[in-house]
Amino acid sequence: MNILVLQHAKVEHPGIFRSYLVEDGHSYDAVEIDEGEPLPELDQYEALWVMGGPMDVWQEDIYPWLIEEKAFIHEAVKVRGLPFLGLCLGHQLLADALGGTVGPSSTPEVGVMDVQLTQAGATGVLFDGFEDRFACLQWHGAEVKQMPAGGQCLATSPDCTVQAMRWGTRAFSAQFHIEVEADTVSSWSAIPEYAASLENALGQDGARVLGSDVSIALKKFNAMAERFYINWLQTAAKT
Numbered sequence: 001m002n003i004l005v006l007q008h009a010k011v012e013h014p015g016i017f018r019s020y021l022v023e024d025g026h027s028y029d030a031v032e033i034d035e036g037e038p039l040p041e042l043d044q045y046e047a048l049w050v051m052g053g054p055m056d057v058w059q060e061d062i063y064p065w066l067i068e069e070k071a072f073i074h075e076a077v078k079v080r081g082l083p084f085l086g087l088c089l090g091h092q093l094l095a096d097a098l099g100g101t102v103g104p105s106s107t108p109e110v111g112v113m114d115v116q117l118t119q120a121g122a123t124g125v126l127f128d129g130f131e132d133r134f135a136c137l138q139w140h141g142a143e144v145k146q147m148p149a150g151g152q153c154l155a156t157s158p159d160c161t162v163q164a165m166r167w168g169t170r171a172f173s174a175q176f177h178i179e180v181e182a183d184t185v186s187s188w189s190a191i192p193e194y195a196a197s198l199e200n201a202l203g204q205d206g207a208r209v210l211g212s213d214v215s216i217a218l219k220k221f222n223a224m225a226e227r228f229y230i231n232w233l234q235t236a237a238k239t
Contacts, residue, residue, distance in 0.1 A: 001236070003028040004045040006069065008053025008089060010035075011187040015179030016222055020229045033065055039072050047083040047236055048076045050090030052177070054193035056142050057089070057096045058103075066093075073097040077171045083236035086173035088140055091165065094173045098148035107159040109138035110201035112213040115163045115176060121154030125235050126164070126172050129227045136176040137214060137221070139188070141197055143175060170235055178228050180221045185211040 003021070005028050007013055013030060014021070021028055029045075031037045034053065042048075050073065060066045074097045076082045086094040092102045114135050121127045144162040147153065155164035155174070164174040177184070188194050189207040198206035214221070 001026045001046045001233075002044065003047045003049055004040065004042070005030045005049045005051065006039075006072075006090070007032050007051050008034045008055060009191060011191070012052045014049060014051065015177075015181050015184060016225045017179050017229055020226060033069055034063070036065070039068065042072075042076055042080060042082065045082070047085070048073070049084070050086045050093055052088030052090060052139075054191050055089070056102075056104075057092050069093065070097040077167065081168065081170060083232075084171040084173070085232055086171075087179060088175060088177060091173035091175050092142060092144060094167065094171060095144040095146075095148055095151065095162075095165065098151070098167060100144055100148035100151060101146040102142055103145045105141050105143045105160065108141035108197060108201065109157070109159055110140075110197050110206075111138060111210060112136070112217055113138045113157065113176075115155045115157045117155050118153050120152050120166070121164060124154060124166065126154060126166070126228065126231050128231050130224065134224065135217060135220075136178060136224075137180050137184070138176050139194065139197065140175060172232060172235060178221070178225045180214060180218065180225070182215070182218060185214050 007030050055063050073093055077084050096102050112135050114133055116133050117127055122132055143160045150167055152166045153162050154166055157163050166172050189198055202209050
């Protein structure tokens, strides 16, 4: 499979998924859309992944390329039916591109926190093999307020109703981060917007606190990521 990956910060890449793709013989091209790299033709790709980033989906005046990116996602998912995976900002962009609503979180989530699978999530393919309730890395101040028509919520939390979403048979997204690696917190905390959210949530020592929490949980996070990746490949194979 040849996958197109849209990135919004160089350090916010597919993370641990990169090693799985290489091991399985899949290829991917990363487009750094925030740096003005052009969107390629979709015809040469068999799936689309959209990663996170420090911007918000409604900031089209500051980041005008968001307009083109949303139209591109709409074309890929709704018109062509390409397998899709969106994480954090990518989750929000999927919802927005398909007619849903995204807005500021009433309570931003930053830290290692639990999410709960819905019945649809617990019985579906994407989270097969997961515990009904599991810890994950959260780092967001915006959320999907209303899913697009046809969207199905797969996971939730007290402060964020739509933690994971399915649209159609091959488009999936998650608000939380499952692609975590050992250097994720240190590299992301260098982004000013993320550093500010860390300090607001966890204090001036937030990067160290979160880094320690992620390090303790990393082995389990990576095991979940591998299962999630395998499950997503199964959804991508379905028509």
